[in-house]
Each structure stands twice: as C-alpha cells, then as structure tokens.
Amino acid sequence: MKIRVNGETIEVKEKAAIPDLFERLGIRPPGIAVELNGEIVPRSRHPETMLKENDSVEIVRMAGGG
Amino acid sequence: MKDTFKIGKREFTSRLMVGTGKYPTPEVMKEALKESGAQIVTVAVRRVNLKRPEESFLGHIDTSLFTILPNTAGCYTADDAVRTARLAREAFSTDLIKLEVIGDEKTLFPDNEALLSSAKILVKEGFCVMPYTNDDPIMARKLEDAGCAAVMPLAAPIGSGLGIRNPYNIRIILETVKVPVIVDAGVGTASDAAVAMELGCDGVLMNTGIAGAKDPVRMARAMKLAVEAGRLAYLAGRIPRKLYAAASSPIDGMIG
Numbered sequence: 465m466k467i468r469v470n471g472e473t474i475e476v477k478e479k480a481a482i483p484d485l486f487e488r489l490g491i492r493p494p495g496i497a498v499e500l501n502g503e504i505v506p507r508s509r510h511p512e513t514m515l516k517e518n519d520s521v522e523i524v525r526m527a528g529g530g
Numbered sequence: 531m532k533d534t535f536k537i538g539k540r541e542f543t544s545r546l547m548v549g550t551g552k553y554p555t556p557e558v559m560k561e562a563l564k565e566s567g568a569q570i571v572t573v574a575v576r577r578v579n580l581k582r583p584e585e586s587f588l589g590h591i592d593t594s595l596f597t598i599l600p601n602t603a604g605c606y607t608a609d610d611a612v613r614t615a616r617l618a619r620e621a622f623s624t625d626l627i628k629l630e631v632i633g634d635e636k637t638l639f640p641d642n643e644a645l646l647s648s649a650k651i652l653v654k655e656g657f658c659v660m661p662y663t664n665d666d667p668i669m670a671r672k673l674e675d676a677g678c679a680a681v682m683p684l685a686a687p688i689g690s691g692l693g694i695r696n697p698y699n700i701r702i703i704l705e706t707v708k709v710p711v712i713v714d715a716g717v718g719t720a721s722d723a724a725v726a727m728e729l730g731c732d733g734v735l736m737n738t739g740i741a742g743a744k745d746p747v748r749m750a751r752a753m754k755l756a757v758e759a760g761r762l763a764y765l766a767g768r769i770p771r772k773l774y775a776a777a778s779s780p781i782d783g784m785i786g
Binding site: 469470471472474489490491492494495496497498499502504506507522523524525526527528529530 | 549550551552553559572573574575576577578580583584586587588591598600601603613616617618620621622688715735736737738
C-alpha cells in the first residue's frame with residue numbers, strides 16, 4: 465500500500481505498524497517523533513499503531529538551530 | 531556567593547545559552563559549546579531526511595551535559611508552532627520550548643498575535659514556554675500573564691549582529707515582568723552580551739554571534755567571559771554618569 469512520509473509517497477507492506485515503517489526506512493530511535501494524520505503517536509503506542517493506505521506520516525528528529 | 535537563575539523549576543548557573551545552528555563543522559560546534567560554559571543549548575525540530583535516515587544530530591550533543599531547549603524556528607503560524615512544540619516534547623522528552631512565531635521573512639520579527647495565542651495553548655498543555663519576542667514591554671507583560679516561564683526579547687534582528695538597539699525598552703521590560711528576561715537574537719560580539727547583562731538581564735541567548743565568528747571556539751569563550759563580566763558589573767552597581775571630572779587622588783597633602 466502507499467502512504468505519505470515527510471511529503472514523499474512510499475510503498476509499505478500491508479498491516480505495517482510504526483516500527484515496521486522505521487525498519488523499512490532505516491530510521492533508528494531515540495530522538496524521533498511521529499505524527500500520523502496530524503496527531504502525535506506517543507512512543508509507547510508505536511508497536512500497536514497500524515498504518516493504512518493513504519496515511520500521512522511526519523517523522524522528525526533534532527537538527528542544529530538557534 | 532552562588533548566583534543562579536531559574537527557568538520554571540530548573541536552576542542554572544550559566545547565564546549564556548547557545549544555539550547549535552550554522553557551525554562550520556560538528557567538531558567546532560562541540561568545542562564551542564564546551565568553551566561557552568552554556569548549560570542550555572537550543573535545537574530545531576526537522577523532518578528525518580529519508581535519503582539519509584541514519585543522520586543523527588543528537589549524536590553530536592552530550593545530553594548529560596546540556597539541557598535541550600527545542601525551538602519552533604521557521605514557524606509562521608500559531609498552528610505550526612504548537613504542532614512543532616508537541617513534536618519536540620515527544621522527540622526529546624522535555625517540556626521546555628523556545629517559542630518562535632515569525633511574522634516576516636526579511637526581518638524575522640515575531641508575529642505578536644500568533645505568539646501570544648500559541649503561548650496560551652502551550653502553557654495550558656503544560657509546556658515551560660520561553661517566547662522569542664519584540665523588545666516591547668506590553669508584549670512581555672502579556673506573555674508573563676499568559677504563564678510563560680521567561681520572556682526573550684530580541685536585541686536586534688536574528689543573525690544581524692547589531693547589538694542592543696533599544697536598551698531603554700529592555701530596561702522597561704526588566705521593570706515590568708518578574709519572570710527571567712533573556713536577550714535573544716542580535717548579539718554580534720562580546721560587548722553586546724556584556725551590555726545586556728549590565729542592564730540587568732537574567733541571561734543571553736545567541737547562535738550566529740558565536741557560530742558565524744571567524745573562530746567560533748574563541749568567540750564562545752569571549753561570550754562566556756562577557757556574560758560573566760556584565761553580570762558582575764550589574765551586581766556590583768556601576769557609578770553614575772557625570773558630565774565633569776571627579777579626581778581619584780586626594781587634594782589634601784598636595785606639595786607647594
């Protein structure tokens with residue numbers, strides 16, 4: 465199925481949860497936050513949060529800044 | 531004598547806060563952060579680059595040494611700032627937020643209306659809000675009334691290095707609010723930081739002034755010393771300015 469991640473369309477397997485998405489993209493916590501369709505998904509709920517077709521996901525981390 | 535200041539419940543001895551952007555290399559940044567003696571460092575929240583997912587800025591900052599102050603830099607609406615603050619809290623497990631809502635690309639001056647409305651939302655959600663604001667005493671009072679933990683008036687536009695353009699407004703802000711006043715943005719060199727502290731500010735936050743210097747590590751040390759010197763001078767109490775001379779040596783006992 466197709467979902468949007470950080471503005472890009474990507475293909476993920478059916479019944480993928482957030483940790484599966486991290487694995488698919490090569491992202492390693494800690495210091496990561498996830499927003500699914502505009503709502504933050506707390507870290508503790510990542511394993512149980514399943515993705516659906518056309519979901520919009522934002523994954524952010526720390527960057528240098530003032 | 532111990533001279534500390536508090537942001538919410540956290541207590542700090544260093545009054546210099548530094549940003550982590552625009553350094554020539556991560557190594558120079560690490561060394562500069564160390565030299566600055568800062569205990570609080572600001573960071574931004576950005577999308578993971580899907581082409582380089584292994585990149586980790588967090589790896590360059592020793593979180594056991596520094597309190598992380600995430601910012602909402604680059605946000606132009608209250609909604610974006612609130613959203614970024616929530617992401618920062620989730621990513622870095624902190625309630626601290628340097629709240630920036632920018633009103634204009636050219637000046638990077640804050641959007642007062644959006645700043646105040648987003649501050650109110652974030653305070654209600656339990657954030658320890660440190661807003662980047664104009665050097666406007668009325669705004670400072672409104673932000674304090676909204677429950678912000680500090681106010682951070684700009685000295686001059688972000689990255690401009692123009693120094694304290696309106697010291698009188700900063701003084702009025704200091705008389706107006708009880709929360710810490712931290713000069714944020716516009717500091718260009720050590721004397722600017724010293725002036726801010728001599729006015730009685732509780733601290734100074736800077737990024738470009740250090741990161742953009744020819745030798746950021748040396749400038750970090752200069753800023754540390756300037757903030758300390760300015761603070762000491764403020765506590766010591768300067769002499770009044772007078773138009774005419776007052777001799778330092780006694781008149782009594784002169785020869786002849």
